[in-house]
Each structure stands twice: as structure tokens, then as C-alpha cells.
Amino acid sequence: MTSLPQDTARARFKLGEDDKPIVMSAAFILVILAVGTVYTLYTQGTATLLSPEYLLQQLQVGAFLGIVAAGMMLVILLGHIDLSIPWTIAAGAMMATTVGGPMAIPVGLGVGLLVGLVNGLGVAYLRIPSMIFTLGVNAVMRGLMVAHTGGFAPQTAATDLMQYLAVGKILGIPVALMVWAAVSIIVMLLLQRTAVGKSIYAIGNKEAAAYLAGVPTRWVIVAAFCLCGMLAGLSGTLLAGYSTKAYQGMGDAYLLPAIAAVVIGGTHILGGRGRYLGTLIGVILIVLLNSVLSIMQMPESGRQVIYGSVIIVMLLVYGRGQKVTS
Amino acid sequence: MSTSPSEPAQAHVQLTGVTKRYGGVTALDNVDFACELGSVHAVLGENGAGKSTLIKIMSGVVQPDEGEIRLDGTPTSFSHPAAANAQGIVCIFQELSLLPDLSVADNISIAEPPRRFGLIDRKAQRRRAEDLLARIGCEDVNPMARVRDLPLSRRQMVEIAKALAKDPSVLILDEATSALTSADVDTVFGILRRLREDGISILTISHRMHEIEAIADKCSVFRNGRHIETFAQGARSEGEIVQMMIGREITAHFPPKPPPPEATKPMLQLEKYSWEGKLKSIDLTVGAGEIVGLGGLDGQGQKELLLGLFGVLKGTSGTITVQGKEVTIASPQDAKAAGVDLALIPEDRKTEGLMLPMSIADNLTIASLNRLSRGLFVDQDALTAAVEDGIQRMQIKVGSSSDPVSTLSGGNQQKVVIAKWLMTDPKIILLNDPTRGIDVGTKQEIYRLLRSLAEAGASVIYYSTDYEELIGCCDRVAVMYDGEIVRELKGDEINERNIIASALKMDEAAE
Amino acid sequence: MSDLRVRLSQNAALLTAIAIFILFYVFYNMNHPRGFSVAVLIQNSNEVFTLAMVAMAQTVPVLMGGLDLSVGAIMTLVNTIASHLLNGSPAQMAFGMGVSLAAGAACGFVNGCIVVYGRIQPIIATLATGAIFLGLALFLRPSPGGNVDDDLSWAATNDLYEIAATYGYAQDGEATWFQPIAWIPVPLVLLVLVVVFIWLPFSRSVTGRTVYAVGSGEGAAYMSGLPIDRAKIAAFTLGGFFAGIGGLYLTLQTSSGNADIPQAGAYTLNSIAAVVIGGTSLLGGVGTAIGSVFGALILRTISFNFRIFEIDPLMQPLFEGVVLLAAVSLGAFRVLRVKNTLELFR
């Protein structure tokens, strides 16, 4: 939640309720790294997980999820959800590669924005629950993309710029990581320093009250969905750059981890509260967890169990939700 | 443990040394309190005095940190409301506890539904609802209707029916009459008197003195979580009671009205303003510096008029002229835009006025963020200053402005709602029953504030269910009946007799 | 008379769903190359049953104001469990069915406990438990397979006649009294049984009504002294049980178990769509599992029609998506009727 400057100053020395998830998940990241390192020390005799190369590589891969999660967080803060992420990512990537050339990235972002706009209009103006409307939009996007790929032979190769943004490095730092950082700064500023950001929290808490306070609630909802869609489109374009091409189903692996990252980061799934820093750390947690499980050659069954358990345990540790007594 | 012998009189429920803290706030501080069978016991106190907390403890909603509860001398503790209900303690809470999606009949029998073969017997449940509704004079309510579809006053009556269905030995009403029309209040009081004769103990909380005078046998005054005094009704004058409640003496109830102004320039003009058959061709002019009251029975379209003006209703017709310019108001944004400058203090602060879990500061500034922004960003210094100013101006009792607004008492929450709108410098202020559930002291502050706003040139439209307020506060009162303004009262015409007469459409008789 | 009107208006969404289903289904049958036949009915009911169960499973938590993202996973887990147990002597098979259903209910119970005692939002708690259930399912069936009694699976997926013929009831199904009902598909009978003997009693029990009450307003339900915790746990447990019936039936239908993650996800998402199309509010409090059954029927009937009409196979997903979006958008008409914007925010 937002607070006044003098209060933030005070909060710096006090662990507020919203800081707890952040500290906890940061601590858990260390646990994951420790466990993974013990494993690699035992099997390889090296502590590769602690090397800057490994960590940077993870952050680079994490950037795709991180960008999606940033958008998802905006929507979740509103008390909504965007289930159209998978095919928004794929559509962004596919249209970017289809168009190619200098327009590739703008088109990728534009497609995401357009999907977000449809989602936003459906949720804000038709007032269909986002859970179900975005689900329908996801199905439509999938249909469009199947028709698109089947209909004629689209170019699917990523442009050089897309590849550079996804895998390039400046002074050893992956460009993708910088893109993620830029997105993070924008989202953080948006949430903490702008009227739109405060309105997002207000709507997430009590839409009727925000509406009666003259907040342009519909507009804010549409804007948040647009941003979420656009970030998914951006992630899709980067992802296409990373794999040098777009392919069907490329977004499937991002929906649930994005929601999980947002929630592990302390954002309330019903909206209204949560800090962006938490989402950031949640993403890193999920990426490292996946990587370490993969390194440890955990079979799929074990992974699923661990994945689910981690979410539950983290949320239990954060402190249980409020009981309804008043 | 209390060492004093339990009172010889039939102290049915007795609290000894009860303390309840919410974080740093001590809501109840070492309270001794008892209520007897066969009497109506009123609990008085300003907002935040701990009245609701007291009854929440008695009815098992919250548990005391210290102290004990005795029921007929036996120590008991209630871990949840059902446990208290089982002992005959039934409470009608300040926040309604009806289930809006269930039918009236379902709601009335929610706790102990009649059953057949272990399943709920819907026919029997319906008959029971019909009986109870008839008993409280609400035959017009269809037991099959969803509660959501009822107006607030009917819901309140259903709530009372629901409490009666539990056959209480102690019936607690926490401001249960605050949303009722005076006719309904009379019905309810009739029922309460009968219950008293049946030997039931009744505990009631109300901020309306005249109601307490009408019904109570005994009064207890609370202040700052402490039980100040219990006395027989009538043993103390109103002034003494008020002094006990707020710790100081109050002189006049309402600020003095200025002399009727000479034809001020009109701030707001409505012509043939209509909506969906609930507002019928309303013509109304409100001048600058004028406080216009909306009177009439509850549910005659007063609320719709305010909501319509504020852009919430779709499909309104007629013209609205603000400061000489005709405007269309299609949303609250339009309403608060420059040149229109409306503000609405909504009916229900919990769901329409506040984002409860958010901070006081966030709630105060939400309506004026656009003013506080410089370029894309919110100006943090301006924001801090605005928050401090708002808290000062309305004298809001806060610990820190970053605390959730939900931690404030009802009255202070209402002040936050008002302060939020004052920050936008409104020219026309619409108030929808703003003193509901507000203590006398705060009420007075609000009256004074309205008057000073009017004196500064703003217009106020004030809807209240309390005639006294209309009489004491307003320069003019428009009485509504079935979506129409049936009469406008000015100056000395504003009196209870005229308001009631017009509200019941007995104009001729009143002349 | 006015009572009837109240009742109709309160059930408008359910009635709409029924009407849409009838429309689609009649259309399908009228265009079917061989017209309506019992074989078609059997096939249709087989295809619908599991989704209908999962949709019912979703309904209970939704009525309570939560969402269960693990229904597909529970169905899958029960499917893998049952695929190990549905063979041997009749007693062994009965035991296997019992264990499977109990497992479904147990999964739901776990969900309920996490939600109630862990106080984690249902949507996120079940997202997590769903992963765990799928992990267990993968553990039980790392690759698809199973050994299900042939007769049992055949009998359960045909008409009543086949049951009688397989197990020698009613003179091998030839008894005269039996003929009028012999053609009824078994899954249809099961569906009616589940609705009449489990759903309806539940919805009229105190616990069931508490589920509605919690969905309508949890604070108010608590103040009214209702057994909230019990109702929540019961809602998830019943949901798990329904999903378990679905999983068990899927096992009979496919004679195998398959820990298929995308399939579990598809069932969960379809169940939500079915619930919404069936007129249950995602906010809780309003709706009925019967509506969800019709929601599932509508979803399935849409794809039935694909098999009748000439639609470019690569356009089918688009068509399907558009129809789904349109179906879930039906509720938007409410918005047009609402004249008081505040009513939109509940």
C-alpha cells in the first residue's frame, strides 16, 4: 500500500505487514540457492549456482516471466486476473515475427495492447468477470493464431533487434535484464507516484467508493489491462528473440508462474494491496526454484508437488489472512 | 473476579472488569455493566466510545481481553455469535447482517431453520416468515424476494424479524433504528414494549435522544471506553447526558440560521428532471449560500435525486444548470469537474465512501489526486500538506495518517469522507443522510461546517431522515413524495408539522 | 402468481441456459445425418458426464465465493487412482470405486482445511494444491495406462440394457417391464441420481445454505451464527467428491488412467465457463449446480456441432473461442438494463 513520505521514512526501520512477504521470499531464495549448491558440490564438486554467470543467466531467463508478472500484478491489484496471457504472448511474438523489420517490436507490443484493450473493455464496460472474459479472449486468440499459422506461411524468424534485446549483453549484463529493469522502474513509479497507481489500489479495495470519489474507474481498468497485455506482448517479442522465432504454445508456461510470483510476492489475490518489489522477488524465486529442480533432475511429479507446496508454505508463513469477525 | 455480591435485582447479563484492546486502542476499559430482564436499557456515548464493542462482547463476536461475563450469575464465555444466540442473547448489529442473495424467508430463519427429515422445510420457513413480518407490520415484503432487492428500511425491518425469530431473552439493537422511517420506528418501539412486558431484556444503542426518551427505562453512558454512569431514564436532563457523553457542555444544538437571503444568484437549477419513474419532473433551484433540505418519507426518491445529480444514474432526462451553464453529468468525474464542482457524501460510508483497508491519507486524497499531481506524478509534498490540512479541518482523531481507515470509529470515518470532498473545493455539496450513526458532538461539528461552507458561498443539498436536522439546519426544505417535490417550505414554515404533513401528502389539511 | 414471477426472475439465468441448450441440441440432432437415435444419445451423455461432474464440483466452491482451480487435478488424480483399482472380483471393484471417490473427497477436504485453517484465498490455495494433486497423479501414472475391468467399463458407458445384459439383471435385460427404461444411457441415470440424491439434499441442508450464505456475505453469515468453517470445508469436500465421480467415470470410459496436465487444466477452465454459463455468479451466493450441468451441456453441444458442419479445421479453434466468448458474455446484457451504476459494483 502507498504511504506518506514521513511514514515511509518510519517504515524503513519497521517491518510492515507488506514487507514481510518480501523479506521471507528473499530468505527463501537463499535457501534454494543453498540447497542447489549443496547438490552441485556433492555431484560436481563446484558451486556453480553462486557464480555470477549462472545468476545472470537466470535473471536473463527470468526477465520474460518478470515482465509478464509486472503486468499481471497491475491487473491482480485491481482485483481482476488476466488468463489471456498465454496466447497474448504467442500472438505478440507471432505478429512481430510475421511483420518483421523495424516494425516488428512495435507490432508485438501493439498486438498485446489490443488484446489488453479488448480485455479491459469487456471487464470494465460489459462488466463480465475477468476470470471468464479473459479466458474467452485467450481461446479467441488461440483460434486466431492457429488460423493465422495455418492459413498461409508466415515468417516466424525474429529480427536482429529482437534477438539482441533477448540475448545481447552490454558489459556482461544481459540486455533482457535491462529491459526488465526498465519495466520494473516504470511500474514501480506508476504504482507509487501516480494518480493512476493510487486509483488502481483504490479500485482493488472498493470499486464503488473509488467510483463515487470521481476516479475514472473504467478508464483505469482498461489502462491496467492494456498495460498487462502490452507487457505480455513485449515478453512475447523478447521470447521470440530468445528462441529466434515464434511458435504456438510459447506462452503456455507463463500464466500460472506469473500468478504464483505475484502472490508469493505478497500481493493480495483479491486486489488492493501488494508491493511491486515483492513481485520482483517472487519472480526470481520461481525462476531459481525451477532451475534448481531441473538441475537436480527432479521428476515432473516431484516438481509439481514441490511447486504447490512452496506456494502454500510461503503463504502460510506470511501470516494467515484476516478472520471475519467484524 | 468481582468481589462485590451480585445485585439483588435480576441482573440477567453482567459484565465485570471487561477490557478490550485493539492494538493500541483501548475500546473498553475495565467496564462493569449489567442489564436486567423486563427493561429497556439504552447505551449512550459518542462515536468510538465503545458501545458497539460492548455489545460485540456480549454477543460473542469478539472476546474480551480481561474480565468476565455472567449470565444469571453463572460465568460464561461466548466464542462465537451462535454460542450467545444459544443462551438467548440476540443482537442486531450496526452493520446489517443480512445475506443479500438469500430470500427474506431464508434470512429470517437462517440460524435455526425448521426442518423435515433433516432438510430445511421451506414451506414452514415461509409461513414463519409471513407470521413474523406481519407481527412487525411488514406485510408488504414478499418472503420469497431477495433481500438485495429491498430498500434499506425494509431490510432493517427484516433484520428485526430475524432477531425475533430467535426468541431472545436479551435483544440488543445497535443503532437498529438509524435507517428506519419514523412510522417504522413507532412499530418497532411497539414491539419492544411488548417484549419488555414479556420479561425480555432489551439493550439499545442510539444517537437519537428523542427515541431514547420514548423507549428507555435505564441509560448507561460511555466515554472513551469507560462506563461513566447508569441512571434511570428521566433522572438526568438531556444537557447533563450530553455533558457526560462528551465531557463538556453543549449550548445550542444547531448553529444560528442567517436571515433569509435576498434572491441570491442560483447555483443549481433543475428543470423537469426525471429518472425511471422514480424521479418525476423535478424542478428545483438552489441558490449560492443556501442549505436546501430534502424531506419526506424514506424512499421517495431523495437518494435517487442526489445520485442522479452526481452522475450515477443512467437515463435521466431534463436539464441541469450549474452556475448559469447547462451541463450534462454522466459520471462522478463529470460531477466533480471544474465548473460543476459537485461533491457527494454517500449513504453508506463503508461501501461507498471509503476503501476501508487503505490508509487514512489515501482515502482523504483519492478524490483530489488530479489536483495534487504535477505532470504525471503526484506531488508528495502537496499530498502531505493536503492530508494534514484535511485532518485539521475536520478534527479527525487519528493516530497516524498511514493507519487503515478501518481502525477509526464510525464518526471519524464519516469525517474522513467529508474531508475528502472538502479538499476538492466543491461549490455544491450533496449529503445523503450524513449523520447516520454519528454522535451529537460530531453532528454539531457537521452542522457548523455546513453552515460555514454555505456562508462561504457554497450550496448544500441535505437529505436527512431526521426531521430535527432539517428544521434546525436548512434554509429551505423540499419535501418529496413518490418521486415528486410536493412542497417547498421556507423560513418559519419549516416545522415538524408541515414536514410530516407534506410527507404524507396532507397539504390541504396543513394549510 | 406474483410468487411465480419472483421465482422466474430469480432463476432467469438457469432458464436461459436450459433454453440455449435445448436450442443447440435440437439443432444438432436435426442436422445429424442419421437423425436422433439412442446411440447418439449414449455417445452424447458419455461425453458430457465427466465435464458435468467437474462443473458441479466447481459450482460448490464458487457458490461459496471461492474458486477451485484444482477440480481438474482432482479428477485426474482420481482417474489415476481408479485406473489401478477397477479390476478383480466385484467386491474388489466396489472397494476400488469407494477408494477413488473417497480420494476425491479427501482432496477436497484438504483444500477446505487449507482455506479454512490456513486462511489462504481459495483461488490461490487450490492453484497450489492442484499442482500437488497432479504431481501425485504423475507419480501414480508416470505414463498412461491401466487395467480396468472390460465388462464394467462397457456396462457403465452404455444404456441400462447393457448393464442388465452384462450382469444378468431383469432377465438379461429382456424383461418386459424393463423395456421402457432399457434405452436410457447409464451416465444420464447417474447424473440424475447425483443431482437428486446428493445435490438437492445438500442445497436444502443447513450446511448447504450456509455455503450460499457465505458466498452472499461472509461477515453477515458469521454474525448470523452460521457454521462457516464447516460449510467451507464441506463445500470443498463435496466439490472434490463430485470431481472424484468425474474422474472415476473417466476411468470407466477410457479404461485407463492418464496424468495429463493440459487435460486437467482444460477441465478446470471449462468447468469455470460451464458454471458461469449455467448462471452461477462468480461472486458467490447465487446459482445452482443444476445450472452448471446445463453449462457443461452447452459447451459440449457446441463441439458436437463441429462434427456435423463443414468448418475449416484450422478455423475451428477460432470459432470455438468466439462462441465461448459470446456465451460467457451473455451476462453483459445485465449491464444494459442497470440504470443505477452503483448496482454494477457488487
Add this chain to the structure above:
Amino acid sequence: AVGAPNKVSGPGFDPGCFAPWNDEIGYFQWEKREGPHKIAIVNGFVGNTWRIQMIQTAKAYAAQPDIAAQIEEFKVVSTGTDVAAQLGAIEDFINQGYDAIVTIAVSPEGFDRVIRLADRNDVVLVPFDNVLDTDKVMQVNKDQLEMGRMYGRWLLEQLGDKTEGKILEVRGLPGNSVDRDRNIGFHEVMDASGGNWDIVEVVGNWDDGTAQKVTADAIAVHSQFDGVVVQGGTTGAVRAMLDAGHPMVPLAGEAENGFRKILAEQADNGLKAISIGQSPGMVSVAMKAALAALDGQVMPQLISIPIPATRYDELEAGKNFWPDLTDNFFTVNEFPACGVNITAREIMTNDAENLE
């Protein structure tokens, strides 16, 4: 049961095209009936390139004049990854009176009921690609176990004298029979070699992005492998190796155009790889088999399709890969032995339309 195909003995019809899986395979014969026939394809999942290429090939094949003459009605439906829906669709087509139904099974089990119904109603059911674990139905597939073995044999051949080392195996979709069989075949060969192989398995889901990510992870941790096997998503896996600066080591992968493009470039840098394809064009063989069965021919129960393997030194631009086309399709599409000559190029550049 009624109408089931007769179990007969071989040899079967056109063995050049419909090769029996092995010597123990039985033969089926349906009663000959007059064409033209009604044929349906019941696909499961549709959201990947392989499936789209498959559907396009099926449409193109059905449109070829000699085939079109034998088909009265041709319908393709995709049911998604839901067994119940797929079973329902098959049963529905049986009820609609279709003569043959070609399908890619969502699950290798669970088709007993529709097989029974198909037999009762004299419908020829032909699963291909993801086949069923049963011998009661005529099926068309490549030998996935053999494909796994080919991976192993290739690596061992390329590793030459080495008898120990670390091998990366990028697997496919967990729980899928193809993934299972390829993995078993691969391990079988590696174990039999007697070498001391440390096989690191990661899950790549057959898609490029996932394969790329898990490969990058594995390289980050294990720093170097002596050989790599990729079931699918080969382009991604190789790209991860390139990104990480991993030396080019012997590799066995799928037949994606993208992979072959890289292979053509990197062969000189030591990327000694074999590209083994699961061809979407298989659908035409399955359709042809269905038509032959309806024509009353003797058909093997399990039809084996040759596994087209292309070595790094056999690559030829414009013939078995296309540098100017997208990465995203499967290069092997035609089966000359069966008279199926629709090339991947034709499908992917929409030349297919010209075939009509």
C-alpha cells in the same frame, strides 16, 4: 464381434508402403465396399506447428485427384487435449455412418469402447503418430523405440573410442508414450554399450523455448557434455549451446527446419548431428491405409513407417531443408514409397492449394 475385421495371414497389400512392424504382426481384412467413402480425421491438440502441418497435409492429400475420387465426404475435427471429447467425436462419426476414422490419440489407452463400436459398425479406425497400446486396431507409426535407439547408436558412433562421459538428454512431454519409448530406446542402447555414461535428463516439452531454457540451465551447471540428445525443440537446445559457447559435440535431434539450418552452418564447427523426423506427412499414409482397408486389402495390424534420418553431411538446401523458409516446420513430409509426394515446402508456402 459383429463386423470386426477378419484376422488373416500375410503378406499384406503393398508392403513397400504398408510395411508390417515386425514378423509377429497379424493382418486384418475388412470386407470390400464400394466407394466413394466418408472419412474423418479426429485430431486432438491443434496448437502446434506439427499438428497444423499435419492438417494441411491431410487436406492437400484428400484434394489430390486420385484420392478425391475415392472420398465422398472428408471432415477434420480437433478436440483439444480432452480424452472424453476425442472419444465422443470418434463415436459420433461412427454414429454418423462414416466409413473410416483416422485419429491421433490423445492418450495411448482408453479406446477400448470406440474400438468395440467401430468393429460393430464396420468402421475402419486408424490411429497414427500417438498410437494405442493395443493390437485390436490397425495403426500407423514410426517405431519410437527404434528412434531412441538410433539416437544412442549415433552418439556412440560419433563418440568413437570414448567409453565414458556426460550426455544431455532433453526429453519431451512428460507422460506421453512417445517420450517414454524414445527414452527407453535410447537408454537401452547406451546401457548395452557397456560404457560409463552419465546421462543428465531434462524436460524440454518438445518445444524450443523450454528446450533452450533447460539446456542453458544444464550447461550452466554441468559446464560441458560429451553428447546431446534432443527429442524435440532441437533448434532451441542448439541455440542454448551456441549462446553458452558450449563446444559443438555429437548430437541427435528432430527434423525441424531451424535445426537443419543451424546444422548446415555449424557442421564445419564440429556439430556432428543426425536429424531424425517424426513426419506430419504420416497422416497421408494413415489415410491411404484406411482407403486400402475399405478396398478389402489385407493390411498389417501395425504399419511401420520408415524413419527418415538425415546426417549432417547429407544436408542439401532446397531438398531436405530450406534456408529461406521459417524455422518452424518439419522438413520431412513426403513418403515416396506410398506415393505421397506433398513436400513440406509445398505445405509451408501454401503451394498445396495448387494441387487441387
